[in-house]
Amino acid sequence: MVRDDAGADDLFRRHQAVLPAWMPLYYELPMEIVAGAGCVVTDGEGTEYLDFYSGIATNILGYGVREVREAVQRQLCTGIVHTSTFYLIRAQVEVAERIGRLSGIPDPVVFFTCSGTEAVETALLLATQYRDSHQIISLRYAYHGRSFGALGVTGDRMWQGRGLSPLRVAHVRGGGRRRGELGSLDDTAYVRVCAEELEETITTSTPGRTAAMIVEPVQGVAGAVPLVPGQLGAYKEVLDRHDVPLIVDEVQTGWGRTGQFWGHQWHEVTPDLMVFAKGGGNGLSMGGVVGRREIMSCLPVPSLSSFGGNPLAMAAVRATIDYIETHALPAHAARVGDLLIEELRRNLANEPWVREVRGAGLLMAVEYAQPGSPAQPAPQMAEAVQEACRRRGLLVGLGGTFHDCARIMPPLTLSAEQAREGARRVAAATKDAREN
Known part of the structure; x- marks a missing residue:
């Protein structure tokens, strides 16, 4: 069988033609993930990303795990x-x-x-x-x-x-x-x-x-x-x-x-x-x-x-x-999760659009709200942050009843350094979204 190496834009058009419109895709130009190792994935264009979404919390060990x-x-x-x-x-x-x-x-x-x-x-x-x-x-x-x-x-x-x-x-x-x-x-x-x-x-x-x-x-x-x-x-x-x-x-x-x-x-x-x-x-x-x-x-x-x-x-x-x-991953998730949420809160402490960073273990979210009006959700900001995260090599999800949250659910094998780096990228992406 010959591999179809059409680009993501062509694949997106074909997706729209044969799959239901109520099945959403992330990003202005959706991406195809073609390879992965550990907590890092690669798209069809060869770009690598630190994965903070793990296939909606499903790739719990990450990618390419030999034992599995x-x-x-x-x-x-x-x-x-x-x-x-x-x-x-x-x-x-x-x-x-x-x-x-x-x-x-x-x-x-x-x-x-x-x-x-x-x-x-x-x-x-x-x-x-x-x-x-x-x-x-x-x-x-x-x-x-x-x-x-x-x-x-x-x-x-x-x-x-x-x-x-x-x-x-x-x-x-x-x-x-x-x-x-x-x-x-x-x-x-x-x-x-x-x-x-x-x-x-x-x-x-x-x-x-x-x-x-x-x-x-x-x-x-x-x-x-x-x-x-x-x-x-x-x-x-x-x-x-x-x-x-x-x-x-x-x-x-x-x-x-x-x-x-x-x-x-x-x-x-x-x-x-x-x-x-x-x-x-x-x-x-x-x-x-x-x-x-x-x-x-x-x-x-x-x-x-x-x-x-x-x-x-x-x-x-x-x-x-x-x-x-x-590998005692529940205890590891508790430790690295505490580190990640602390880093997120520290890096986002002065962001006027951030209402709350919350979660448990390695299941967390950053909620965005209108500056000065914390009861007013900011879904457009959450979407802009997700796009900016992608540009900075990080995958996050979207959620919240008002679609106002960046969802963060990395594999449980996430290292402390990857947690720190991911938190830095979320903060930088939030700044990007605010300034643009």
């Missing part, structure tokens, strides 16, 4: 890429055993899917069947995926579309208290308000039997907004009183990204169901749900995921978990 590559190659050499879940898959069983142990959930059962969206759909299916209810409680500013049910529980208007849903959904307060009268509350007071709101929602605004509450420990798409310390625990106490299962969405926060293996571990809470995806395969498609046996076993009919837990993906997941544990 060799594990995938060994599986390819067997000739078996797919068999389906109607047959035993040794790697699937072994990975399920490990995820079950890592989850901390008593008597865990695991079901594998191909993506975070499919994992969320599965968790919603199980919870609604188990509780015989289609009532779900979610958080404002939440994002849980692109499918019908996942969009229904999403609390971010940018992603909700027309708001149609197969579920009845009530949204309660998320991690952010930066706007409105609650902005002046300390953590203890805010947690109390959140718990009282959840209690009132369950007792007055739901039909008497709630299927589940779904929560991100750090609201990633909203702009890396962590739940307040104690907030998830307070929610769990209310849920337990009403026998409502807690679903924790670890799609972006899992595998060590926040500085613990799972984001909910910062809150010392054990969920009833947990969904995972993204970084677990270091780029290979994977996802799943782990949960209490009685909930995971409640479906009255057979079900499966044709490609979920396939031998190739499970080889990558097994090698990725090995690498994370062998």
